[in-house]
Amino acid sequence: MKDLLKKLCATFGPSGHEEKVRRLIEEELRPHVDELRTDVMGNLYALKRGKSDATIMLAAHMDQIGFIVIDVDKKGFLRISPVGGIHRACALARRVVFSNGVTGVIGWETEDVDHRDKSLDKLFVDIGAADREEALKRVMIGDMAVFAPDWAELGEDLVASPALDNRSGCALLVQTMKNLKDCPNNVVGVFTVQEEVGLRGARAASYDVAPTVGLALDVTATGDTPKGEKLPVKLGEGIAIKVMDKSLITSPGVVAGLEQAARSAGVRWQREVLYFGGTDAAEIQTTHSGVPVGVLSIPCRYVHSAVEVVSLRDMEEGLKLLATVLGKAE
Ligand code: CO
Ligand code: ZN
Numbered sequence: 001m002k003d004l005l006k007k008l009c010a011t012f013g014p015s016g017h018e019e020k021v022r023r024l025i026e027e028e029l030r031p032h033v034d035e036l037r038t039d040v041m042g043n044l045y046a047l048k049r050g051k052s053d054a055t056i057m058l059a060a061h062m063d064q065i066g067f068i069v070i071d072v073d074k075k076g077f078l079r080i081s082p083v084g085g086i087h088r089a090c091a092l093a094r095r096v097v098f099s100n101g102v103t104g105v106i107g108w109e110t111e112d113v114d115h116r117d118k119s120l121d122k123l124f125v126d127i128g129a130a131d132r133e134e135a136l137k138r139v140m141i142g143d144m145a146v147f148a149p150d151w152a153e154l155g156e157d158l159v160a161s162p163a164l165d166n167r168s169g170c171a172l173l174v175q176t177m178k179n180l181k182d183c184p185n186n187v188v189g190v191f192t193v194q195e196e197v198g199l200r201g202a203r204a205a206s207y208d209v210a211p212t213v214g215l216a217l218d219v220t221a222t223g224d225t226p227k228g229e230k231l232p233v234k235l236g237e238g239i240a241i242k243v244m245d246k247s248l249i250t251s252p253g254v255v256a257g258l259e260q261a262a263r264s265a266g267v268r269w270q271r272e273v274l275y276f277g278g279t280d281a282a283e284i285q286t287t288h289s290g291v292p293v294g295v296l297s298i299p300c301r302y303v304h305s306a307v308e309v310v311s312l313r314d315m316e317e318g319l320k321l322l323a324t325v326l327g328k329a330e
Pocket of ligand 1 (some may be wrong): 165196304
């Protein structure tokens with residue numbers, strides 16, 4: 001899973017521009033599934049047919065947070081606005097890349113700066129252009145950039161990279177679909193678009209699939225760093241089963257089922273409660289007349305920065321749990 005994850009993290013794909021990520025996932029999955037299709041929004045559906053009428057939808061969002069160019073000044077510096085949630089502190093002094101390969105660095109105004117300001121208003125992207133005209137030959141207003149790919153391995157099983165939210169969930173879903181042999185139920189792995197700007201792809205996809213049960217695979221923030229958020233999830237303590245975040249309360253029956261499966265398979269797991277954030281399962285839950293949903297979360301430090309950190313072992317636990325859950329009839 002590590003090699004695939006590394007490739008996924010290095011692939012450009014901010015919200016609304018997930019096509020390169022989708023192409024990579026299609027190539028990976030084509031020999032392993034019964035059907036692959038893409039909808040109008042760009043969601044990718046990978047189907048494995050089962051023996052029953054029940055359909056389990058697994059959703060992992062392909063998009064990553066990014067920046068959009070909103071203005072170019074006379075000297076050729078680009079002004080940017082976030083696409084998804086990016087705190088000023090995480091954007092400062094980072095390297096970014098555009099879809100066409102143009103690279104820039106994020107600089108900052110030093111005059112009259114209020115360091116409590118969380119917006120990107122006083123930041124700019126320097127792409128090395130001499131003036132506005134030269135800059136506009138390389139990028140246009142409305143073009144998007146992402147944190148430049150950067151992969152590092154920390155200790156035994158941790159990796160640090162931009163875009164681990166949610167390419168780690170994508171890698172987990174790709175591997176799960178590859179491993180599935182005979183499934184009692186239909187399994188649709190959906191690689192969704194535009195999660196970071198409001199779970200938009202998942203809205204269309206859940207309406208399309210109308211699943212019997214839905215599960216989202218995503219990352220979650222941890223509470224295990226010095227003076228960090230007060231959160232129960234710890235990196236390296238296993239896959240997290242979500243109880244609640246700001247977008248949803250997961251279905252108690254699904255949570256109980258996941259926990260029971262985890263116990264029976266000897267999977268390391270922990271419960272997740274997040275008082276901010278949201279994920280695709282919220283859209284699955286409220287489609288049609290309602291769908292029971294759960295979420296498996298990969299613990300992730302420094303979420304929405306250029307150095308997100310996850311544990312490969314936690315991901316392996318997620319893989320084990322999914323294999324157990326999908327092997328059972330619904
Ligand atoms: Co996110
Ligand atoms: Zn996410």
